[in-house]
Amino acid sequence: MEFEDILDQAGKKRDELIATELLVSSKATVRAYAVALTETISPEVREILKRQLSQALNQHARIADYMIEREMYHPFDLEKQIKKDKKKVKKARKIVSESAQPKKRSQKGKKRSVEDEAAADDVVPRLEGEASMADQGAAHESGRQPVESGSSRTE
C-alpha cells in the first residue's frame, strides 16, 4: 500500500518510471538473445531466436522513440541526461528512506521503549534499593553510632 501511495504521489513521473523499466528490460532481452544465439547449434532454434531478437530490437526502438518523444530520455544532451539521472537517484533514495524509515522508526521506537522500560525497571529498583539502603543507613545512623554508618556507606 505504501508503495502505491508513493506511486500516486509521483503522478506523471510514474509513466516515466514504467517506460524506463520497459527500456531497461528490452535492452536486457536483446542481450539475452544475442548470448543465446552464440550458443545455438540447431538451425531451427537459430532461426527462431533470430526472429525473436529482431522483434526485441523493434520493441526497444519503439520504447526509445516513445521516451525521446516525451522528453523522458535525452540521448543527444548528455549533460541534461546526467543531471536528470542524478536527480532521479536522489529521489529514489528519498523514496526508499521515507518508506523504510517509518517501519524502522516504529521498530526502533518499540525497541527503544522496551529498552527504556527495561532501563526504567533497572533504575527503579536501584533507586528503591538506594532509598531502602539509605533508609537502612538512616536507621543504622539513628540506631547505631555514626562511625559504623560511615563505614557502611563506603562499602
Added chain:
Amino acid sequence: MAKKDKLDLDLGVHETLELHEVTTLRRSTLLKAHMMESIVEDPELRKLLRKEKQVSEKAIDEIEALLP
C-alpha cells in the same frame, strides 16, 4: 509432438541452458509489463506494454516448444 521430440534431440546442453535463460528473462518482463499495465496513465505507453506482453507471450510459447 514428433517434431518437438526431434528438436529436443538436436539441442546442446549450453543451448538448452541459454534458452532457459531467455525464457526466464522474458517471463519476468511479461509479468512486469502485466503489473505495470494496471498503474500506467498514458494510453500510448499502455499500448507499448500490451505489445510487450503479446510479443513476450508468443516468444515464450515458441521457445517452450523447443525445450524438453
